[in-house]
Amino acid sequence: MQENYQIIKNKNPYLCSLLNSTSINNINYEQSKHGDTILVAEYNQKKIYLNSKYNPKKEARTRIEQVNVNSPTIFQVGIGYGYEFEELYRNKKKNAFIIIIEPNPSILAAALNSNYNLQDLFNDNRVLIISGSKIQINEQLHEVKKHFPFSKEIELFVNHYAFTLYEQSNLKELIELIKTTIIARYTSAGNDIKDTLIGIRHMFTNSPHFPYSKNIEELQKYYKGMPIVCVASGPSLDKNINELYNIQEHVLIFCADTSYEKLLNYSIIPDAVSTTERMKKVYDLFYKNKTFHPNTVLFAEGLVYPEILSEFPNAKAITFRSTKYVENRFGEFFKSTNIEDVGSSCAHMSFAMAKRLKSDPIILLGQDLAYSEEGYSHANSTYMEGKTIEEAKQNVEYTIAYDGVSKVKTHATWNLFRNWFEEQISQTPNRIINATEGGAFIHGAEHISLKETVERYISSNKKRSFIEDMGKLEPGSTNEDMKNFADFIDFQLSNFEEIEKLLKKIDRKIEIIHDIVSIKKNVLKQDLAKRILKQCIQYMDQVWEYDHFRSIVVPIILQLNQHGHDINVISTRKEIIKYYEFLWGKVRQLLQLMPILREEYKRGKAVILNQLNNNVDNNDFFIEETMEEIYE
Structure with a gap:
C-alpha cells in the first residue's frame, strides 16, 4: 500500500529504497480458519506459517502477554502479517519505542502491501522499521539509534517463525547487534547536564563561525579512493614516526591534537588537526600561544572552547555529532558545517572526516587503545608522555592484542573507543588498515605494518594541497x-x-x-x-x-x-x-x-x-x- 511506503520513506529512506527493489518471492497470502489474512512462506519445499492458521489475533494476544510491555524500548524480530505488532502497540506505554526488525524484506513488503491497519501505527514517531541483511540492518540501526530512549532496559520479542525461517547463528548475531546498539546509545548520553550546558553555551558563542566553516563533503571529487593516515598518540607511534616523515609528501595526514606538536617536532606537517573537547584545559594545553603551520586545517566540533575557533589562523571544518540530538539540530541550520558521527575522541574525529571524504584506505597509526609492554599510555613527546597504568586510576581490563592472539592491558574508556571504530568499520565498504603495530586488535581492520601499507597503497605521486582545496570551498550558509x-x-x-x-x-x-x-x-x-x-x-x-x-x-x-x-x-x-x-x-x-x-x-x-x-x-x-x- 502506497501510504505505508511513504511513511517508511520519511523515516528510513534506505529501507524504502530496499523495499522498492524487493519482489515478494515465496510469500503467499491465505485465510485463517477464523477468516483473517495470514502470511505463509515457502521454505525448503515446506510451508512455514508466519501467523496462526486458526485464530492469528488471539494467538498474537497470547504471545504478547509474555512480553514486558512496560519497557521503554521494545524490539520485535519478525513482523509476520503484523498482528503481534498491533497487539504490542496497543499495550505499550505511551512513550515507549517499538523497533521492528524483519530480516526478510519480502515478508515486510507483503505485510505493507496488504495490512491497512499498519498505516496509523507506522505514523507514530516512536515506531521504527528495519529490514535486510545483517550489514543492511547494522547500517539502519546506526542511522535510527539517535531516536532511541536513553535506557539500557530493553525488551526483546522474537516472533515464533524466526526460529524456523532464520539460521540460529544469524539470530544470535542479530541479538548481539541489538545489545551493542543499545549500549552505544546509552553510553553516548553522557552523565552530566553541566557538560551539556557548556556545550550549548559554546555552540551559541561559536555560531558566528559556523557560516564560514567548510563542508569537506564537497572535496570527495578529489579524495575519494585516496589513502589518508589518521594519527593518534598511542605509545606505538614512536615505531613509525620516521616512516611517516618519509611519506608525508604523498599522503594526507589527519592527526589528533594530542599528537600535533610531536609531529611538528619531527618536521611532519599534518594536513589537519582534530579537536573535540569543550574544556578550557584543552585550549590551554594545545592551542593557547601555540604556532600552527599555515598548511594545517582545523577539524573542530561546534561546541569546542570558543577561543580555539577564534584564534586558530587557518581554514576550519566545523562538525556536529549526528548522534547527539541537540548538536545535530544546531548543525542542520548551517549547510557549510559537517554533520557526522565523530565519536568521542580526536582520533575518532580524524577517522570520521577521512570517511566523509570517502578515503580508501584509511590508515590508523598510533591507535593503540592499550598500554605498552612497559605500561605507558601515550607516545613520547606528547602531553601524556610517561603516564603509566598506576597513574591512570582506571581498572585494568584485558583485550585481544594487535597480533590477534595474545592479550594486552587496556581500560573501559579505550574499549568504548575501540568499539566505536569497530562499529564504523562494519558500516563502510572501504578498506581500513590498522598500521599501529601494537596495542589492541581492532576487529574489521586489516593489521599490517606501515611499511607494507606504503608499498601496497601509497603512490610516489605528490599529494594534493588540502589547504588549497579547502580554500576553493565557498561558505554554504546564508x-x-x-x-x-x-x-x-x-x-x-x-x-x-x-x-x-x-x-x-x-x-x-x-x-x-x-x-x-x-x-x-x-x-x-x-x-x-x-x-x-x-x-x-x-x-x-x-x-x-x-x-x-x-x-x-x-x-x-x-x-x-x-x-x-x-x-x-x-x-x-x-x-x-x-x-x-x-x-x-x-x-x-x-x-x-x-x-x-x-x-x-x-x-x-x-x-x-x-x-x-x-x-x-x-x-x-x-x-x-x-x-x-x-x-x-
Missing part, C-alpha cells in the same frame, strides 16, 4: 540560515515556558502527596496518593514529548529510569514515599534549570542577531571558571 536558527531558538523558548508550567503542576501535586502520606495508617488516603502519583507520571510523559528539552536533560532521565518502578506494583506507604521523594527532587532540579536555559537561549539569540547586524565582534567567550552559575 543570512536566511541564521534567521531560521533565530526562529528555532524562539520556538524552544516558547517550549520552555510550556515545560515549566507542566513541572510546576507536578510540583504542586507532589506537595499534596507529601501532605497525604504524612498521615499514617490512612489506607484510603494512600490510594489517593498513588492516583495523584500516576497523574504526575503522566505529566512527566508530556514533558518528555519535547524532544529538544529531553535531549538536554538525558542524565536526569537516566536517573529516573534507574530508580523508577512500575507505579502499578507500588503498594506500601514506604514505597510511595520513596518514589515521590525521588521524583520530587528531580522535578525541582528541572525547575532550577529552566531559568538558566531561558537565559542561555536568549543570549544565543542575541549572538545570532548581532551576527545578522554585522556586529561580528563576539567577545562574550565563556570562561570555565564561571561555572558556579551553571546548574549541576
Whole structure:
C-alpha cells in the first residue's frame, strides 16, 4: 500500500529504497480458519506459517502477554502479517519505542502491501522499521539509534517463525547487534547536564563561525579512493614516526591534537588537526600561544572552547555529532558545517572526516587503545608522555592484542573507543588498515605494518594541497540560515515556558502527596496518593514529548529510569514515599534549570542577531571558571 511506503520513506529512506527493489518471492497470502489474512512462506519445499492458521489475533494476544510491555524500548524480530505488532502497540506505554526488525524484506513488503491497519501505527514517531541483511540492518540501526530512549532496559520479542525461517547463528548475531546498539546509545548520553550546558553555551558563542566553516563533503571529487593516515598518540607511534616523515609528501595526514606538536617536532606537517573537547584545559594545553603551520586545517566540533575557533589562523571544518540530538539540530541550520558521527575522541574525529571524504584506505597509526609492554599510555613527546597504568586510576581490563592472539592491558574508556571504530568499520565498504603495530586488535581492520601499507597503497605521486582545496570551498550558509536558527531558538523558548508550567503542576501535586502520606495508617488516603502519583507520571510523559528539552536533560532521565518502578506494583506507604521523594527532587532540579536555559537561549539569540547586524565582534567567550552559575 502506497501510504505505508511513504511513511517508511520519511523515516528510513534506505529501507524504502530496499523495499522498492524487493519482489515478494515465496510469500503467499491465505485465510485463517477464523477468516483473517495470514502470511505463509515457502521454505525448503515446506510451508512455514508466519501467523496462526486458526485464530492469528488471539494467538498474537497470547504471545504478547509474555512480553514486558512496560519497557521503554521494545524490539520485535519478525513482523509476520503484523498482528503481534498491533497487539504490542496497543499495550505499550505511551512513550515507549517499538523497533521492528524483519530480516526478510519480502515478508515486510507483503505485510505493507496488504495490512491497512499498519498505516496509523507506522505514523507514530516512536515506531521504527528495519529490514535486510545483517550489514543492511547494522547500517539502519546506526542511522535510527539517535531516536532511541536513553535506557539500557530493553525488551526483546522474537516472533515464533524466526526460529524456523532464520539460521540460529544469524539470530544470535542479530541479538548481539541489538545489545551493542543499545549500549552505544546509552553510553553516548553522557552523565552530566553541566557538560551539556557548556556545550550549548559554546555552540551559541561559536555560531558566528559556523557560516564560514567548510563542508569537506564537497572535496570527495578529489579524495575519494585516496589513502589518508589518521594519527593518534598511542605509545606505538614512536615505531613509525620516521616512516611517516618519509611519506608525508604523498599522503594526507589527519592527526589528533594530542599528537600535533610531536609531529611538528619531527618536521611532519599534518594536513589537519582534530579537536573535540569543550574544556578550557584543552585550549590551554594545545592551542593557547601555540604556532600552527599555515598548511594545517582545523577539524573542530561546534561546541569546542570558543577561543580555539577564534584564534586558530587557518581554514576550519566545523562538525556536529549526528548522534547527539541537540548538536545535530544546531548543525542542520548551517549547510557549510559537517554533520557526522565523530565519536568521542580526536582520533575518532580524524577517522570520521577521512570517511566523509570517502578515503580508501584509511590508515590508523598510533591507535593503540592499550598500554605498552612497559605500561605507558601515550607516545613520547606528547602531553601524556610517561603516564603509566598506576597513574591512570582506571581498572585494568584485558583485550585481544594487535597480533590477534595474545592479550594486552587496556581500560573501559579505550574499549568504548575501540568499539566505536569497530562499529564504523562494519558500516563502510572501504578498506581500513590498522598500521599501529601494537596495542589492541581492532576487529574489521586489516593489521599490517606501515611499511607494507606504503608499498601496497601509497603512490610516489605528490599529494594534493588540502589547504588549497579547502580554500576553493565557498561558505554554504546564508543570512536566511541564521534567521531560521533565530526562529528555532524562539520556538524552544516558547517550549520552555510550556515545560515549566507542566513541572510546576507536578510540583504542586507532589506537595499534596507529601501532605497525604504524612498521615499514617490512612489506607484510603494512600490510594489517593498513588492516583495523584500516576497523574504526575503522566505529566512527566508530556514533558518528555519535547524532544529538544529531553535531549538536554538525558542524565536526569537516566536517573529516573534507574530508580523508577512500575507505579502499578507500588503498594506500601514506604514505597510511595520513596518514589515521590525521588521524583520530587528531580522535578525541582528541572525547575532550577529552566531559568538558566531561558537565559542561555536568549543570549544565543542575541549572538545570532548581532551576527545578522554585522556586529561580528563576539567577545562574550565563556570562561570555565564561571561555572558556579551553571546548574549541576
